[in-house]
Amino acid sequence: MKVVVVGAxxxxxxxxxxxxxxxxxxxxxxxRRKERLADAAAxxxxxxxxxxxxxxxxxxxxxxxxAAAGELGGIDALxxxxxxxxxxxxxxTDAATWRRVFDTNVIGASLTTAAALPHLVASQGTxxxxxxxxxxxxxxxxxxxxxxxxxxxxxKLVEAWRAEHPQIGFTRVTVGDCAxxxxxAMTGFNAGWDMDLMxxxxxxxxxxxxxxxxxxxVDELVRALDNLLRCGPSASIPSIAVVPRRPA
Numbered sequence: 001m002k003v004v005v006v007g008a009x010x011x012x013x014x015x016x017x018x019x020x021x022x023x024x025x026x027x028x029x030x031x032r033r034k035e036r037l038a039d040a041a042a043x044x045x046x047x048x049x050x051x052x053x054x055x056x057x058x059x060x061x062x063x064x065x066x067a068a069a070g071e072l073g074g075i076d077a078l079x080x081x082x083x084x085x086x087x088x089x090x091x092x093t094d095a096a097t098w099r100r101v102f103d104t105n106v107i108g109a110s111l112t113t114a115a116a117l118p119h120l121v122a123s124q125g126t127x128x129x130x131x132x133x134x135x136x137x138x139x140x141x142x143x144x145x146x147x148x149x150x151x152x153x154x155x156k157l158v159e160a161w162r163a164e165h166p167q168i169g170f171t172r173v174t175v176g177d178c179a180x181x182x183x184x185a186m187t188g189f190n191a192g193w194d195m196d197l198m199x200x201x202x203x204x205x206x207x208x209x210x211x212x213x214x215x216x217x218v219d220e221l222v223r224a225l226d227n228l229l230r231c232g233p234s235a236s237i238p239s240i241a242v243v244p245r246r247p248a
Contacts, residue, residue: 079128109157135174177216216242
């Protein structure tokens with residue numbers, strides 16, 4: 001299985017790429033940070049590729065996907081794991097922040113998909129996109145409104161791609177609170193958050209029971225994705241949710 005993982009230099013994307021490589025897939029890892037990407041590719045095993053890609057740049061997406069397809073000999077699956085989530089109240093979310101969030105979480109997903117489309121059509125492949133419980137399982141979380149809105153848009157984007165290309169398995173993967181990895185595999189999702197605002201909104205998240213009170217082991221997410229990608233489009237799985245069980 002030949003897989004492209006976008007957003008593979010750190011966090012869940014890195015864990016997914018390395019985990020799929022350990023399960024026998026040949027993986028092309030894409031992200032902006034070249035050094036971290038090379039280290040991750042080394043962990044993903046022989047044949048893994050480190051390909052720089054800026055998902056906010058259309059030409060970068062085309063070039064990176066073309067290089068991956070050429071080196072791998074095609075693409076069987078695409079995993080879009082890139083995502084940014086600034087902690088900011090909606091009233092304070094400026095135009096530049098909105099553009100950054102949508103450029104990364106939504107537009108980048110579509111640009112990489114469009115670039116990979118001919119290869120996915122040829123292989124009758126699968127494309128999976130990491131979504132959030134805040135877009136489907138809970139109301140939007142105060143302070144993460146822009147993120148939730150972008151993930152809701154991503155969910156609809158996945159449906160739109162499926163409507164136009166039913167021969168490809170487009171799947172939304174809703175991920176709950178996840179333990180992530182260690183070192184460079186740790187999530188950078190909350191990097192740069194305003195800790196004063198965090199102390200205000202975190203009690204609200206807890207009071208409304210948005211937080212499960214347990215963490216999903218990242219290996220469970222990788223296992224679910226591996227099973228999904230190996231099923232192919234014939235399985236017709238529009239969405240899966242990989243979330244931790246709430247404590248009894």
